[in-house]
Each structure stands twice: as C-alpha cells, then as structure tokens.
Amino acid sequence: MEELGKLVVIDQGHVGLPLSMRAAEVGWRVVGLDVDEHRVARLATGESCVDDVSDDQLRDALDGGRYRPTASYTGAEGFDVAVVTVPTSPREGTPGLTAVTEAARGLAPYLRAGATVILESTTYPGTTEELFGPTLEAGSRLVAGRDFRLGYSPERLDPGNRTWRLANTPKVVSGVDRASLAAVQGFFDTIAARTVPVSSTRAAEFAKLVEGAFRQVNIALVNELAMVAGELGVDVWEAIDAAATKPYGFMRFTPGPGVGGHWLPLDPSGPPWQTGRGAGRSPRFLELARDINDQMPEYVVRRAGQLLNDRGRPVRGSRVLLLGLSYKKNTGDVGESPAVRIATLLARLGADVRAADPHVDPAQVCAPVRLVELDEAELAAADLVVVLVDHDLFPRGLVSRFARAVLDTRRWLPPGPAVPAQRRAPDAESLIVPASAWVESL
Ligand SMILES: NC(=O)c1ccc[n+]([C@@H]2O[C@H](COP(=O)([O-])OP(=O)(O)OC[C@H]3O[C@@H](n4cnc5c(N)ncnc54)[C@H](O)[C@@H]3O)[C@@H](O)[C@H]2O)c1
Structure with a gap:
C-alpha cells in the first residue's frame, strides 16, 4: 500500500x-x-x-x-x-x-x-x-x-x-x-x-451546531409529548408510530430518559455561551429544548415512584434494578448519562439501586449504584426494573419472565401484564414471578 x-x-x-x-x-x-x-x-x-x-x-x-x-x-x-x-x-x-x-x-x-x-x-x-x-x-x-x-x-x-x-x-x-x-x-x-x-470554517462550525440543535429540539419535542400523553392516558409510542406512517413531512423521534454524551447536554456552541458571543439574540428554542431534556431524569424517577406506590412500596428501601447506565445504546460511555443521574436521584430517595450494563467499565461510574450481572435472581429480587438503555445484549425474554414490575423508557418490552405470569426459578422452591407482573412504558 x-x-x-x-x-x-x-x-x-x-x-x-x-x-x-x-x-x-x-x-x-x-x-x-x-x-x-x-x-x-x-x-x-x-x-x-x-x-x-x-x-x-x-x-x-x-x-x-x-x-x-x-x-x-x-x-x-x-x-x-x-x-x-x-x-x-x-x-x-x-x-x-x-x-x-x-x-x-x-x-x-x-x-x-x-x-x-x-x-x-x-x-x-x-x-x-x-x-x-x-x-x-x-x-x-x-x-x-x-x-x-x-x-x-x-x-x-x-x-x-x-x-x-x-x-x-x-x-x-x-x-x-x-x-x-x-x-x-x-x-x-x-x-x-x-x-x-x-x-468557510465558520460555516462548517455552524453546520455542526445545526445538526446538534436539530437532535436536541426533536428529542425534547417527543419527550414533552410523552409527558403530556402520560397525563392524558394516551400511549405516545402508538401515536408516534401512527404519525410515522405519513410518507412526507415527518421524522420519527422517540422519547427516552434524557440526553447524554458529549454534544447534547453540554456544548460550548450552545447556550448560554453563544448568547454572549454577539449572536444578538438568545437562542430560546435551544434553551427550552435543553430544559425539557434535562427534566427527563426527574420525570423517570417520579414515574418509578408512582409505580412502586401502586404496588404498595415506598421508594425508600425498595430495590430498583436499572438496565443500562451508558448514555446510549450499545456503548459503554457514561459521559453525562441521564441513567447516572436517575441512579443518583433514586439513591437519594433511599432506594437500593443496582444497575446492569455489560458495556460499562465499573471504574468509570461515579454514582451510588452497585453494578451487577443481569440474571434471574437480580431480576426477581428487584421491586422495580427500569429499562434505561436498550442494549442489544440485554436478554428481553429473561427480563419479561423474571421481573416483577418494569418501567420501560425505551418501549423495549410490550406494555401490560408480563408473560408468562407464573414461572419457577430453576433452583427456587417458590413462584418468583407473581401474576401481577407489569410493564409500563414512559
Ligand atoms: N464521542 C462522540 O460521540 C462525539 C461525537 C461528535 C463530536 N464529538 C466531539 O469530539 C471531541 C472529542 O470527544 P471524545 O468523545 O472523543 O472525547 P473523549 O472523552 O473520548 O476523549 C478524551 C481524550 O482526550 C484526551 N485529552 C484531553 N485533553 C487533551 C489534550 N490537551 N491533548 C491531548 N489529549 C487530550 C484525554 O486523555 C482522553 O483520552 C469533543 O469536542 C466532542 O464534543 C464527540
């Protein structure tokens, strides 16, 4: 060569x-x-x-x-x-x-x-x-x-x-x-x-700003719609899928637990920085989008608390298993990850927080969370499983069989009663999945 x-x-x-x-x-x-x-x-x-x-x-x-x-x-x-x-x-x-x-x-x-x-x-x-x-x-x-x-x-x-x-x-x-x-x-x-x-170099720098802003704003839009739909009792995922059948003028974005990584949550080209750089106007759209996306971890924690409450459990003392800690599917990058924020907030409320993430190096995680292997025992022992990242490596069947209650922020599992309702762990005496096992989407 x-x-x-x-x-x-x-x-x-x-x-x-x-x-x-x-x-x-x-x-x-x-x-x-x-x-x-x-x-x-x-x-x-x-x-x-x-x-x-x-x-x-x-x-x-x-x-x-x-x-x-x-x-x-x-x-x-x-x-x-x-x-x-x-x-x-x-x-x-x-x-x-x-x-x-x-x-x-x-x-x-x-x-x-x-x-x-x-x-x-x-x-x-x-x-x-x-x-x-x-x-x-x-x-x-x-x-x-x-x-x-x-x-x-x-x-x-x-x-x-x-x-x-x-x-x-x-x-x-x-x-x-x-x-x-x-x-x-x-x-x-x-x-x-x-x-x-x-x-010009300025045009290329601005092109990056356009790409990032487009994602930030569209993610915020579906996140806000998900919160509104939740209040109205509407399945936002179903509505988005229906809207996405429109062959023109629509691009499918899906809700999630917040944004992370290196560009979206923190970027020097965005507010408040850009405002002071002579742009002459405050980029309100971006600020709003960022605010909404920043609220998502709190929203997920509130929904988790409601789900536990529905099952007669306070957050304090409940065992919560998070699936995924990275900011993005199939990566181990925890930089500005909303999952880490969710773990911290739940721990602050007194939950016993564990997380399974096959991609993440435990040394990189600074949060009050114990990294565990995702297996039947961990799933069955958790009062609530929260799906934060839909890594391809996660075993969907195992989760739906052994989790007792799931809050799914990625529509990774079908919502409603988990199936099958009754199953024994290989070496356990008792039934470990009660008939009331439940999956709820964001
Ligand atoms: N990761 C992404 O997905 C992504 C996507 C698009 C753009 N970017 C942009 O690319 C840039 C780099 O991001 P990244 O994700 O690769 O970062 P990173 O955190 O993966 O890499 C950081 C590396 O830079 C090294 N480093 C820090 N200061 C240095 C210096 N002064 N001299 C030499 N090495 C130094 C660190 O030791 C570390 O190895 C950022 O501007 C980011 O916004 C990242």
Missing part, C-alpha cells in the same frame, strides 16, 4: 482513536497523541479504550507499523497533517477550550510550511479563526493560509452505530482559504467516501 504521509491525531478518545485506525488502514503513518500516559500505555499493548475500535483492529495497526501511540508532542515532528479531536465539554458554564488551546500550543513548534492542521472538536462558530489558528501562528511564527493549511471539519461520529461509520458518512470540510480547503478535503477524501465542502 502506498504511504500517504505522516498524520498526527490529538487525542485518542472516542473520536481520535477510530480516526487513527481508519487513517492507518488507508495508508497514513499515524501517531496517536494523548496526554493520558496510562491510556497511551494500554494502547501500546493493543488494548483499545473505545467501543468502536476492537483490540484486533488496534493490534493490526500496531503490528503493521502504521500506528504509534505517544504522550509526547515530540512524536509530531515532521507531520504532514494533524487532526485535533480533543474534548471541549464546558465545565461549570464556561467553554472547555483549554484542550484546544493546549493542542495548538503543543503542535506549533512542529508545524512546518506546507503542513495541514484540522480542528474536529465540537465548538462554537469562530473557534478555528479566532482561537485555534492564532495560537498555532503565535507558536510557529507561520501564517495560516500563506504558510500552512488550516481548516475545520466537524465530527459526526455516532458511537455504537454499525451502519454509519467514519468511512461511509459524508464529511463536511472547510478551510481558511482555497488552498486550505483543498488540503482538508484531500485528506478526508482518503478517509470518507464523500466530502462536502463549505465556504
């Missing part, structure tokens, strides 16, 4: 590692840089740290000499292309652009004339030209556009999505000038099946 050049990817997280692997696969000599030395050491032994990259894929790249992880910027020496994917989640209301600035400062001494630097992190419109570029220029004494190529390409990674991967998802690309756009597009043409050029 022809070698395409030297690529540095800063960092090696959910976005950076899959990009590094894909680039190595198509012929780039990749240096994967991350400040976390422990992570770098694990990667060097072939141990992946994200769901979307398997150990085998990582070992292939290492063994073929096409990938080298490092914690030192000296590894960037002589790079042709650098892609920065560092985290940008705000902390306490201020945008988390420290890592973006640090990455630019770290790269600058190794930036040569003719090289290309691309920012991919989710950020507010203007970051590439106002912050990232000037920091590179200050540290390198080179000028973006004239001496080196600079651009922005928003990340569209959807962790756990087996259909839409980096290779087949169209990639929006931009540059600070024509030559930069050509260089950024040229790089991503080697990675993705299709690139979509836009006229």
